[in-house]
Amino acid sequence: xxxxxxSFRPVTVAMGQSQSYWASxxxxxxxxxxxxxxxxxxxxxxxxxxxxxxAAPRTAASALCVAACELVGGHRDDALAAASAVHLMxxxxxxxxxxxxxxxxxxKPVVHHQYSPNIELLTGDGILPxxxxxxxxxxxxxxxxxxxxxxxxxxxxxxxxSQGTVDGQYREFLCTQxxxxxxxxxxxVEYTCEKKEGGLHACGAACGAILGGGNEEEIERLxxxxxxxxxxxxxxxxxxxxxEGMKEAADKLRALALxxxxxxxxxxxxxxxxxxxxxxxxx
Amino acid sequence: xxxxxxSFRPVTVAMGQSQSYWASxxxxxxxxxxxxxxxxxxxxxxxxxxxxxxAAPRTAASALCVAACELVGGHRDDALAAASAVHLMxxxxxxxxxxxxxxxxxxKPVVHHQYSPNIELLTGDGILPxxxxxxxxxxxxxxxxxxxxxxxxxxxxxxxxSQGTVDGQYREFLCTQxxxxxxxxxxxVEYTCEKKEGGLHACGAACGAILGGGNEEEIERLxxxxxxxxxxxxxxxxxxxxxEGMKEAADKLRALALxxxxxxxxxxxxxxxxxxxxxxxxx
Numbered sequence: 001x002x003x004x005x006x007s008f009r010p011v012t013v014a015m016g017q018s019q020s021y022w023a024s025x026x027x028x029x030x031x032x033x034x035x036x037x038x039x040x041x042x043x044x045x046x047x048x049x050x051x052x053x054x055a056a057p058r059t060a061a062s063a064l065c066v067a068a069c070e071l072v073g074g075h076r077d078d079a080l081a082a083a084s085a086v087h088l089m090x091x092x093x094x095x096x097x098x099x100x101x102x103x104x105x106x107x108k109p110v111v112h113h114q115y116s117p118n119i120e121l122l123t124g125d126g127i128l129p130x131x132x133x134x135x136x137x138x139x140x141x142x143x144x145x146x147x148x149x150x151x152x153x154x155x156x157x158x159x160x161x162s163q164g165t166v167d168g169q170y171r172e173f174l175c176t177q178x179x180x181x182x183x184x185x186x187x188x189v190e191y192t193c194e195k196k197e198g199g200l201h202a203c204g205a206a207c208g209a210i211l212g213g214g215n216e217e218e219i220e221r222l223x224x225x226x227x228x229x230x231x232x233x234x235x236x237x238x239x240x241x242x243x244e245g246m247k248e249a250a251d252k253l254r255a256l257a258l259x260x261x262x263x264x265x266x267x268x269x270x271x272x273x274x275x276x277x278x279x280x281x282x283x
Numbered sequence: 284x285x286x287x288x289x290s291f292r293p294v295t296v297a298m299g300q301s302q303s304y305w306a307s308x309x310x311x312x313x314x315x316x317x318x319x320x321x322x323x324x325x326x327x328x329x330x331x332x333x334x335x336x337x338a339a340p341r342t343a344a345s346a347l348c349v350a351a352c353e354l355v356g357g358h359r360d361d362a363l364a365a366a367s368a369v370h371l372m373x374x375x376x377x378x379x380x381x382x383x384x385x386x387x388x389x390x391k392p393v394v395h396h397q398y399s400p401n402i403e404l405l406t407g408d409g410i411l412p413x414x415x416x417x418x419x420x421x422x423x424x425x426x427x428x429x430x431x432x433x434x435x436x437x438x439x440x441x442x443x444x445s446q447g448t449v450d451g452q453y454r455e456f457l458c459t460q461x462x463x464x465x466x467x468x469x470x471x472v473e474y475t476c477e478k479k480e481g482g483l484h485a486c487g488a489a490c491g492a493i494l495g496g497g498n499e500e501e502i503e504r505l506x507x508x509x510x511x512x513x514x515x516x517x518x519x520x521x522x523x524x525x526x527e528g529m530k531e532a533a534d535k536l537r538a539l540a541l542x543x544x545x546x547x548x549x550x551x552x553x554x555x556x557x558x559x560x561x562x563x564x565x566x
Contacts, residue, residue, distance in 0.1 A: 044453065045445045096408055100385045101400040117384040118456055121404075125379055126445030128411055133440035136433050146429050150419050153436065157416035162328045162409030170327065170405055 018274030025063040025076070029087060030054070032080045036134055048115050048123045049130070055114065056091035059197075060275055061204035061230060067272045068205040068222045071264060074212020078145075081138030082152050082207045088131030089160040090200060095124040097169055132156065145211070152207045159203035168195030172239055189243055193234025194227065201230025221260045228257035229276050301557030308346040308359070312370060313337070315363045319417055331398050331406045332413070338397065339374035342480070343558060344487035344513060350555045351488040351505045354547060357495020361428075364421030365435050365490045371414030372443040373483060378407040380452060415439065428494070435490045442486035451478030455522055472526055476517025477510065484513025504543045511540035512559050 037050040062083040069079035098111050099121055113120070132153060139146045158164055171192040175184035205226030209219040232250045240246045257276045261269040320333040345366040352362035381394045382404055396403070418436060422429045441447055454475040458467040488509030492502040515533045523529045540559045544552040 042450070045450060049445055093408070096404060099404065101404060102383045102385065103399045103401055116386045118386055119453075121379060121382065121384060122449045122453055122456075123445070125376070125407075125411070125443075126449040128408070129415075129440035129444040132412075132415055133437055133444065136437045136440070139433055146433055150422055150429055150433065154416055154419045157412035157419070160408075161412040161416065162332055162406070166405045166409040167325070167328060170402075173401055173405075 018271050018278070021067075021271045022060075022063055022275070022278075025066045025083075026058060028076065028080060029062050029066070029083050032084050033087065036084060037130075044119075045123075045126070048119050049127060051114055052095045052120065052123050053088060053091045053127060055112075056087070056094040059087060059090045059200060059204075060233065061090065061197075061201040061226065062087040063204075064201055064226055064229065064272070064275060065204035065208035065211075067275070068208030068214075068226070069212035070208075071222070071268060071272055072209050072212040072214030072218050074208070074214075078211045079208045081135050082156075082211055083204065085131040085135045085152075085156055086200065086204045086207065088127050088134070089156060089165070092124040092127040092131070093160065093165050093169065095120045095127070128160070148210050151210050155203050155207050155210070159199045164199045164203075165196055168192050168197075168199065171195065175239070184243075186243065186245055186249070189235060189240040189246070190231065190249065192239050193231045196230075197234035197238055198227045198231035201233065202227035205229075217263065221263055225257050225260040225272070225276075228253045228260070232257070232276065301554050301561070304350075304554040305343075305346055305558070305561075308349045308366075309341060311359065311363060312345050312349070312366050315367050316370065319367060320413075327402075328406075328409070331402050332410060334397055335378045335403065335406050336371060336374045336410060338395075339370070339377040342370060342373045342483060342487075343516065344373065344480075344483040344509070345370040346487075347484055347509055347512065347555070347558060348487035348491035348494075350558070351491030351497075351509070352495035353491075354505070354551060354555055355492050355495040355497030355501050357491070357497075361494045362491045364418050365439075365494055366487065368414040368418045368435075368439055369483065369487045369490070371410050371417070372439060372448070375407040375410040375414070376443065376448050376452065378403045378410070411443070431493050434493055438486050438490050438493070442482045447482040447486075448479055451475050451480075451482065454478065458522070467526075469526065469528055469532065472518060472523040472529070473514065473532065475522050476514045479513075480517035480521055481510045481514035484516065485510035488512075500546065504546055508540050508543040508555070508559075511536045511543070515540070515559065 033053055034050070037046060037053055039046050039050055065083040065086055066076055066079045070076055098113070100117050115123070135149060135153060135156070139149045160166070171188065175188060175192075178184065202223045203226070206219055206223040209222045214222070232253050234240060235243075235246045235250050235253075254276050258273060261273055316336055317333070320329060320336055322329050322333055348366040348369055349359055349362045353359055381396070383400050398406070415436060418432060418439070422432045443449070454471065458471060458475070461467065485506045486509070489502050489506040492505045497505065515536050517523060518526075518529045518533050518536075537559050541556060544556055
């Protein structure tokens with residue numbers, strides 16, 4: 001059995017007291033994922049599925065889903081299935097992004113490949129619907145949450161689909177295959193980060209707010225907060241990491257992000273606000 | 284603009300009067316798909332998406348979804364979104380199945396590649412969640428069908444996931460990469476066809492029965508009918524097509540399939556029963 005990956009390598013939030021807040025959420029999501037994908041026969045299906053799920057670098061988008069749910073008054077457990085689904089979508093996209101396709105002249109930074117390309121392709125194709133199945137199974141007739149779950153499914157399918165993550169991956173692909181830099185200017189960086197990390201974080205935050213019973217304004221405010229946080233994440237740690245001017249652009253987005261939280265009491269927003277600080281501190 | 288594929292090449296059902304029945308359903312599904320994926324900016328997203336959706340060989344699983352809905356008393360339109368989602372899942376799997384991955388020593392039978400491998404990979408990743416989004420958007424509060432749609436989402440995510448289509452694709456991959464034939468015996472053929480075409484047809488039929496308001500027995504009977512029809516399809520036209528003994532095995536499954544329909548009045552089952560006949564006639 002392949003050694004299980006350094007499990008779930010959380011982005012450490014070097015922000016003291018908030019650090020334990022995010023760490024506790026990460027631990028709960030990881031536990032929920034491991035329980036949802038137990039290693040059982042057929043091993044050639046579930047071993048790669050658990051491995052590729054936990055091997056994908058953690059995305060704060062799933063923890064943000066839980067934090068947003070709590071911020072609007074929901075219970076942490078109400079958002080666990082959605083937070084796990086967000087991570088599963090991210091893991092499927094990550095696995096496919098590093099596939100050795102014949103037309104990828106310049107491969108992405110090398111990642112460790114535990115399985116053959118065909119297994120990684122097929123497992124990614126299996127993880128995506130599984131994430132949505134997990135979500136639907138979280139419907140609880142006693143809590144009349146089916147309409148909220150349906151709304152979350154649309155949020156997720158849109159965020160990861162052709163106008164979300166897939167569009168961001170395509171833009172990134174175009175730049176890695178182009179020789180000149182004129183294609184990959186600052187505008188391209190922000191657009192790509194918005195589509196990739198930005199969209200996933202926006203989706204996570206919005207889903208948490210929906211499941212926590214937030215009103216429409218709270219849902220949209222948290223969506224925008226997530227969009228800014230994720231875009232900053234991409235600019236500083238993703239495709240923009242070696243580009244000039246990213247820190248300054250990120251600072252502007254940080255201010256916009258914090259502004260979105262101003263309808264909530266500052267005492268309650270402290271944990272969630274720490275995410276945008278941490279994303280900058282870790283730059 | 285690439286020439287649009289011979290649109291939606293339906294499997295002709297050479298069974299006289301039933302032929303027009305299936306043709307009318309196919310036309311309605313194709314129309315629904317074209318309307319759901321209009322060619323609009325960004326063209327580099329929607330052109331391949333529509334092309335790969337219509338270029339995939341038609342699967343009777345989607346028409347079966349509509350037919351099952353009608354058989355249990357539902358209206359054809361109640362099943363269109365689910366039938367389209369079933370076809371979209373099939374199209375995404377078909378696109379990924381023919382990707383030129385580096386570990387596919389013996390490529391599958393050559394299909395025409397209108398787009399680069401990366402576009403086919405990403406578009407497949409976009410089609411799958413889009414199919415589920417289409418389904419969720421078919422929820423109509425006035426018709427209180429959200430619970431039925433949620434149930435159909437689980438049916439579809441299971442049918443196309445790691446224990447459904449993906450497992451069938453993996454088995455098929457193992458055989459194409461193995462030299463000896465001992466791996467690809469009759470038992471392997473039936474298992475693979477059950478997981479691939481069988482599972483999708485079973486899913487289509489069950490979803491149609493659910494959306495049409497069928498009772499649990501009707502849903503399970505139609506599920507089994509679909510499983511047999513799809514398995515026969517795979518044995519005669521899919522991985523089993525050049526294998527010995529398939530016709531005989533298919534005949535046995537045909538009898539089992541027709542038996543599943545015995546709880547319905549024979550007059551009403553004539554159209555749906557013609558599918559299993561046609562699948563054999565076209566062998």
